Amino acid sequence: MIELSFLDAPGLAAGFIAETRPRAHGAGIDPYEYDRVTAAVDSLLHWPDACRTAALAHRARAERAAARGRRRTAGQHHRLAARWFHLAALLPDPDRERAAAVAAEADRSMGDSLALLEPRARRISGEDYAGWLRLPTEQAGQEGAGVPLVVLVPGMDSAKEEFHRPADALLDRGLAVLAVDGPGQGVLAAGPALGPDHRHALGRALDHTLDHTLDRALDHTSDGARVDPDRIAVIGLSLGGHLAADFAAHDPRVRAAALVSGPYRLDWDALVPFVTATLTRRCGDEAAARAFTARVDLAALAPRLRHLPLLLVEGGRDRIPGVTNADALTADLPHAELLHVPHGNHLLGNALPDWLPDTADWLADTLATTGPRA
Known part of the structure; x- marks a missing residue:
């Protein structure tokens, strides 16, 4: 079993968030949204849920846009959902099945995006x-x-x-x-x-x-x-x-x-x-x-x-x-x-x-x- 107690070490969350910010920007996440999503993360143990919540919000917006016939907007939000689901999976989760499930959500959102934007x-x-x-x-x-x-x-x-x-x-x-x-x-x-x-x-x-x-x-x-x-x-x-x-x-x-x-x-x-x-x-x-x-x-x-x-x-x-x-x-x-x-x-x-x-x-x-x- 992987020992993950170090993820709750004082100051680690702030350092990880700062180090990951340019990476998230490079992946296409708006830096202001990144700051809003991560502001309340005081322990890396809370990181996956914060990122997944952001991903689900984009998925919901994609579904609303699709219902209105706004394919491009829907595709863009699905792609943002894929990025946030991916960020949720960055930590070394010892549960390989759970890690794969989060990655599958990113895969699903990327597929939904490509179906709309790049058929x-x-x-x-x-x-x-x-x-x-x-x-x-x-x-x-x-x-x-x-x-x-x-x-x-x-x-x-x-x-x-x-x-x-x-x-x-x-x-x-x-x-x-x-x-x-x-x-x-x-x-x-x-x-x-x-x-x-x-x-x-x-x-x-x-x-x-x-x-x-x-x-x-x-x-x-x-x-x-x-x-x-x-x-x-x-x-x-x-x-x-x-x-x-x-x-x-x-x-x-x-x-x-x-x-x-x-x-x-x-x-x-x-x-x-x-x-x-x-x-x-x-x-x-x-x-x-x-x-x-x-x-x-x-x-x-x-x-x-x-x-x-x-x-x-x-x-x-x-x-x-x-x-x-x-x-x-x-x-x-x-x-x-x-x-x-x-x-x-x-x-x-x-x-x-x-x-x-x-x-x-x-x-x-x-x-x-x-x-x-x-």
């Missing part, structure tokens, strides 16, 4: 993956060649419903986006555990996506939105940076990778209790979490990444121990491009204009010129 979006799911495939309104690149695809990989306490802004930036540039929950993440919190097989789950999700869009193209139901199997990239955020790098290192279909606030190495003993508790839940138990943490090592993947276009985005105020840093990259990945934002925090939610447009452009430009992988 061409599709759910891609299997035993150890669940994703949202979103398609651009305009096709990028060569006529008839299909659209490039970016696989979006969330991190330790994240899920496919969080990173709306990166997904929207990529869609605006004519790229398709597949945001994926893998083992131990989101709706799979009660299922397979986070571990070394995550890259295989991502590979199966990609297989499903390519088969799905090809089938739709063949029966003329895709409006030309076939994914180009030769133009696939991955973007990983936080621990998702390691998961994305591992996927890119082992799957030759991946032609480029962007890692945002990704760990270079992790040292279990240097991690704070919140992180070790979350990893323990996501990995299944402490022994598995320690073993997984010991395998997080970008240097070990470097030989497989040296011929792959690679962008590393880091914030100068990132306080997570072990995240990617320029000194380590110089030796292990000298070809990688580094986008360093001095004032950026972890995930750079406080500096979106300083990295997100450039990162989306980099992915779009790289996929526009990609050739066969060496």
